[in-house]
Amino acid sequence: MLTYQTLTDKVNAAIADIQFPKEPQGLYEPISYIMSFGGKRIRPVFMLLAAQLFNKDPERFMDAAVSLEIFHNYTLLHDDLMDNADFRRGKPTVHKRWDANTAILSGDAMFILSCKKMYNAVNENCPEAMTEFLKTQLEVIEGQQYDMNFETRMDVSLEEYFEMIRLKTGVLISSALKIGALLGGASKDEAELLYQYGAQIGKAFQVQDDYLDTFGDVKVFGKNIGGDIMEGKKTFLLISALKKANATQKLQMIDWLEKKDCEPLDKIDFITKMYIELGIPDDYNACMKDCYAKADNYLAKLHVPEDSKNELKVFADKLSYRNN
Amino acid sequence: MLTYQTLTDKVNAAIADIQFPKEPQGLYEPISYIMSFGGKRIRPVFMLLAAQLFNKDPERFMDAAVSLEIFHNYTLLHDDLMDNADFRRGKPTVHKRWDANTAILSGDAMFILSCKKMYNAVNENCPEAMTEFLKTQLEVIEGQQYDMNFETRMDVSLEEYFEMIRLKTGVLISSALKIGALLGGASKDEAELLYQYGAQIGKAFQVQDDYLDTFGDVKVFGKNIGGDIMEGKKTFLLISALKKANATQKLQMIDWLEKKDCEPLDKIDFITKMYIELGIPDDYNACMKDCYAKADNYLAKLHVPEDSKNELKVFADKLSYRNN
Numbered sequence: 112m113l114t115y116q117t118l119t120d121k122v123n124a125a126i127a128d129i130q131f132p133k134e135p136q137g138l139y140e141p142i143s144y145i146m147s148f149g150g151k152r153i154r155p156v157f158m159l160l161a162a163q164l165f166n167k168d169p170e171r172f173m174d175a176a177v178s179l180e181i182f183h184n185y186t187l188l189h190d191d192l193m194d195n196a197d198f199r200r201g202k203p204t205v206h207k208r209w210d211a212n213t214a215i216l217s218g219d220a221m222f223i224l225s226c227k228k229m230y231n232a233v234n235e236n237c238p239e240a241m242t243e244f245l246k247t248q249l250e251v252i253e254g255q256q257y258d259m260n261f262e263t264r265m266d267v268s269l270e271e272y273f274e275m276i277r278l279k280t281g282v283l284i285s286s287a288l289k290i291g292a293l294l295g296g297a298s299k300d301e302a303e304l305l306y307q308y309g310a311q312i313g314k315a316f317q318v319q320d321d322y323l324d325t326f327g328d329v330k331v332f333g334k335n336i337g338g339d340i341m342e343g344k345k346t347f348l349l350i351s352a353l354k355k356a357n358a359t360q361k362l363q364m365i366d367w368l369e370k371k372d373c374e375p376l377d378k379i380d381f382i383t384k385m386y387i388e389l390g391i392p393d394d395y396n397a398c399m400k401d402c403y404a405k406a407d408n409y410l411a412k413l414h415v416p417e418d419s420k421n422e423l424k425v426f427a428d429k430l431s432y433r434n435n
Numbered sequence: 436m437l438t439y440q441t442l443t444d445k446v447n448a449a450i451a452d453i454q455f456p457k458e459p460q461g462l463y464e465p466i467s468y469i470m471s472f473g474g475k476r477i478r479p480v481f482m483l484l485a486a487q488l489f490n491k492d493p494e495r496f497m498d499a500a501v502s503l504e505i506f507h508n509y510t511l512l513h514d515d516l517m518d519n520a521d522f523r524r525g526k527p528t529v530h531k532r533w534d535a536n537t538a539i540l541s542g543d544a545m546f547i548l549s550c551k552k553m554y555n556a557v558n559e560n561c562p563e564a565m566t567e568f569l570k571t572q573l574e575v576i577e578g579q580q581y582d583m584n585f586e587t588r589m590d591v592s593l594e595e596y597f598e599m600i601r602l603k604t605g606v607l608i609s610s611a612l613k614i615g616a617l618l619g620g621a622s623k624d625e626a627e628l629l630y631q632y633g634a635q636i637g638k639a640f641q642v643q644d645d646y647l648d649t650f651g652d653v654k655v656f657g658k659n660i661g662g663d664i665m666e667g668k669k670t671f672l673l674i675s676a677l678k679k680a681n682a683t684q685k686l687q688m689i690d691w692l693e694k695k696d697c698e699p700l701d702k703i704d705f706i707t708k709m710y711i712e713l714g715i716p717d718d719y720n721a722c723m724k725d726c727y728a729k730a731d732n733y734l735a736k737l738h739v740p741e742d743s744k745n746e747l748k749v750f751a752d753k754l755s756y757r758n759n
Contacts, residue, residue: 132577134577135577135580135581135584137580137583137584138576138577138580189539189540189543192539193536193539193540211535212517212583215513215516215517215539216513216517216576216579216580216583218543219513219542219543219546219576220573220576220577222543222546222547223546223569223572223573223576224573226550226569227569227570227573230565230566230569231566234558234562234565238558241554241558242554245547245550245551245554246551248547249544249547249548249551252462252540252543252544252547253456253458253459253462253544255540256459256461256462256540257459259461259536259540260459260461
């Protein structure tokens with residue numbers, strides 16, 4: 112039984128070991144660069160933990176796991192370009208260190224590399240994993256499109272928001288677990304239970320990301336606190352607040368959000384205080400609790416050794432207690 | 436036996452029939468838009484013609500053929516964005532009609548759609564076609580990177596140029612023929628002959644594209660004549676001319692190419708006259724002849740009914756006599 116920490120270390124070692132082609136350097140250097148940023152490696156670790164529920168040797172599925180991480184990093188690369196983000200994990204983003212064309216083309220290459228790696232790893236023994244991967248990739252892109260659509264809207268409902276984060280964040284975590292289960296030898300029903308489990312964990316993960324952007328500790332969060340407020344991003348906090356606010360509060364919030372020439376800290380301060388006044392942190396806690404309870408229910412239905420299940424729980428719990 | 440014209444019509448009908456998802460509209464509308472531009476549909480038609488050499492019912496491989504065209508159009512979409520091109524086939528490019536982010540994300544979605552379509556079409560009966568497709572996709576991206584690298588270089592050799600166009604243009608035509616052959620039931624050796632045949636046709640196609648950009652008829656070419664000269668693009672013409680020029684001629688050419696504030700027509704006129712003075716149109720004709728002779732040699736080695744081979748020849752010849 113491998114712990115999530117051991118698996119994380121092995122995923123990082125495998126990523127460090129990837130031999131990208133050397134030429135053309137302008138295409139592959141940015142790929143090595145972004146893959147070296149590190150991170151929690153959530154998707155490959157979930158995949159391997161799911162495989163371990165059904166198979167004593169999850170490491171043999173490492174190529175598929177790494178492929179998920181390459182795909183995830185391709186989405187980050189293109190998203191950062193589209194959001195015009197300057198930094199990721201404290202380092203200049205690819206389009207800042209190189210240029211926009213490099214970000215477009217290196218991202219495209221990463222996408223193909225992830226498909227090639229997954230295809231070579233799974234197609235012979237588990238073609239349904241490839242089908243699942245391709246379906247999920249398109250959903251992630253759709254999620255990014257909905258997220259962009261929300262930028263110009265003030266009337267996004269919580270239901271629309273949850274559907275957007277399901278696509279943008281949830282399905283790749285769900286899919287990682289499902290692909291891991293399928294590769295490990297799970298039945299379709301078992302793989303589906305893990306998919307649903309992942310959907311809840313993914314939802315909690317994104318809602319928590321929104322929360323930390325406003326209420327996190329600047330020293331550990333790695334990004335500036337209040338960035339979402341400054342961008343007027345339609346987050347769990349903002350959508351919940353606009354829903355609960357009375358007419359006056361709503362007008363005040365929209366007024367502050369639309370201000371262009373105010374002190375950033377004043378805007379962040381006003382909106383944050385409004386979140387607290389409206390009890391949004393309680394809503395956040397309730398949402399997290401609900402997701403984890405539902406996730407536990409899905410996991411309980413799975414008939415596999417409890418110790419392998421526990422390792423999955425430990426990893427998911429660690430994510431929920433994260434502060435970055 | 437279906438003629439290339441019948442197959443072209445059927446490809447266009449199949450493309451018009453694609454049911455892209457309706458939502459999110461901002462993602463899929465630009466995809467329908469670019470796919471409706473038309474074009475020669477070279478890659479799917481070559482694929483089906485190759486399949487027809489070995490199989491009486493090439494139409495059953497239409498999904499794989501359409502997948503090649505979706506992939507090709509994704510490369511056009513991202514290339515136009517990277518080149519900042521305003522028009523394609525006389526219509527505003529996607530990033531002009533919408534914006535850069537739309538072009539990035541819709542392109543990404545097209546890429547996934549092409550992979551999904553190819554995978555569903557071939558994986559069960561001919562997984563090697565999928566392997567071939569993924570390998571080729573990465574090569575096309577590498578070709579685009581080399582093309583971008585050439586922008587800032589004046590010392591590009593003909594060998595480097597031929598390798599760049601092999602990747603950027605040749606391999607997808609080669610691969611279309613190979614995938615068609617494999618799907619049709621060809622042996623590996625037969626499929627490889629068609630791959631080599633396609634490499635020569637693809638090379639001729641790109642060299643001709645370069646030629647028409649300078650010596651084409653503005654009324655039928657669809658783009659402004661001399662665009663490559665204005666951009667200082669490293670084409671077959673320019674690289675050949677720089678190679679043949681004496682020291683004085685070379686300095687004059689570089690001087691004109693680097694001028695930023697001259698009349699465009701003066702620059703185009705000078706460089707075009709230099710091409711003629713140096714006998715570059717003859718070099719072009721020799722190159723085309725060489726490619727087509729080599730292509731014929733590969734085709735001659737193929738033991739299939741001559742009438743099916745003839746249809747392939749008619750299509751390839753038609754391409755070589757094109758003026759747009």
